[in-house]
Amino acid sequence: NSMGTLVAARALQGIGGAMMVPVGWLVILRTIPRSELVGALAWLTIPALLGPVLGPPVGGFITTYFKWRWIFWINLPMACLGLVLATLFIPNVRGETVSRFDYLGFALSGIGLAGLVSASAALDASGIPLWIVLILFLLGSVSVILYLSHARRVESPILDLQLLRFPTFRAGVTGGSLFRIGVGAMPLLLPLQLQLGFGMTPLHSGLVTFVTAIGAIGMKTATGRILKRFGFRTVLMFNAIISGAMIASPAFFTKATPIGVMLTVLFVGGFFRSLQFTCINAISFAEVDQPQMSQATSFTSVCQQIALSLGITVGASMLQLSLAIRHSETLRVSDFVLPFLVVGFIAAVSFVSFARLAKDAGEEVAGRKRLGSAAVAVANGRS
Structure with a gap:
């Protein structure tokens, strides 16, 4: 019944979600x-793509015809269904060795990252004094610096920075984070544009954004x-630019834009965005050995959540900047031009990270690795 209660509940929800993603x-x-990783990840990324686009129409329907609290109550039957399905179908996969939990690293990294993300978000929040933002930033910065020193001295840090020595993992983290900043802003900017800018109802705008999910699913069979x-390098490089352009394209939507044009742009955007997500997720683990998979999934999961949060922050900041330029407090269609262009540009800049990959990066995962001469000779001998 208060903002503090809502924030605490959302934090608890985030803790649960943060555990589910890396385990899955x-x-x-x-x-x-x-060799089958791309196909598996293509389907695994569908829920991550469906959530942001299914949320608006479902949430719009619930808020239009029921009470807003049911947006959260609906998670209970979904959680029960997930519990049953996990019990029936998920194997009890265990690691060969269990390392000691890094409690100090957990505290330092958690405080550091939470402080920095909170400070960036608080910059756009009205009513929060600047000194609180500075304290959050200082606390986060000091904690991150202490963690970097700590991670070099322990055998199994909670976030293993040594994983960044793998070029494919490094590209997946850096390029993937830039790309996700652009994607993370879309669930904020697009519904606001459709509802406040174009006057659509929550349900109507949700149905418009839903076509993104159709495009995402359509890409899965072609990935x-x-x-x-x-190959990975070529696809990631050029698709970063294409996807960035599609993220920026709603900047050119106006009230006169035909709904068919909007649907086509969002459908095509979902198509290419899905391809990029699958490629980033697959290339990130192309060189990681099985014993390090646990640390790698934790590392990528943290980076993903931070990038998506920063996407919302960047989108909101650009909206505030647009309002400040006009000296207004009321959003209109023209205010969305700058935010979409900025987040689209950030997503496209991920091209730089992927361009540094070797031409044959991830060949085995992509199914392009050919047999060596010895292997060919053995195969011919058997035939």
Whole structure:
């Protein structure tokens, strides 16, 4: 019944979600052969893509015809269904060795990252004094610096920075984070544009954004063939630019834009965004060995959540800047031009990270790795 209660409940929800994501990834990575990873991840990324686009129409329907609290109550039957399905179908996958939990690293990294993200979000929040923002930033910065020193001295840090020595993992983290900043802003900017700018109802705007999910699902059957034909580096480089352009494209929507044009742009955007997500997720683990998979999934999960949060912060900041330029407090259609262009540009800049990959990066995962001469000779001898 208060803002503090809502924030605390959302924090608790975030803790649960933060545990679910890396565990789900780990089950897939430890049970699926590396050569079949792209196909498995193509389907695994669907829920992550469906959530942001299914949320608006479902939430719009609930708030239009029921009470807003049911947006949260609906999670209970979904959680029960997930519990039953996990019990029936998920194997009890365990690591060969269990390392000692890094309590100090957990505290330092948690305080540091939470402080920095909170400070960036608080910059746009009205009513929060600047001294609180500075304290959060200082606390976060000091904690991160202390963690970097701590991580070099322990055998199994909670976030293993040594994983960044793998070029594919490094590209997946850096390029993937930039790309997710752009994607993370979309669930904030697009519904606001459609509802406040174009006057659509929550349900109507949700149905418009839903076509993104259709495009995302449509890409899943083609991802493997595209990667096998062009390879990770080429796909990630050029698709970063294409996806960035599609993220920026709603900046040119006006009240006169036909709904069919909007639907087509969002459908195509979902198509290419889905391809990029699958490629980023797959290339991140191309060189990681099984014993390090647990640390790798935790690392990528943290980076993903931070990037998505920063996406919302960047989108909100650009909206505030647009209002400040006009000296107004009321949003209108023209205020969304700058935010969409900025987040689209940030997503496209991920091109730089992917351009540094070797031309044959992730060949085995993409299904393009050919047999060596010795292996060919053995195969011919058997035939």
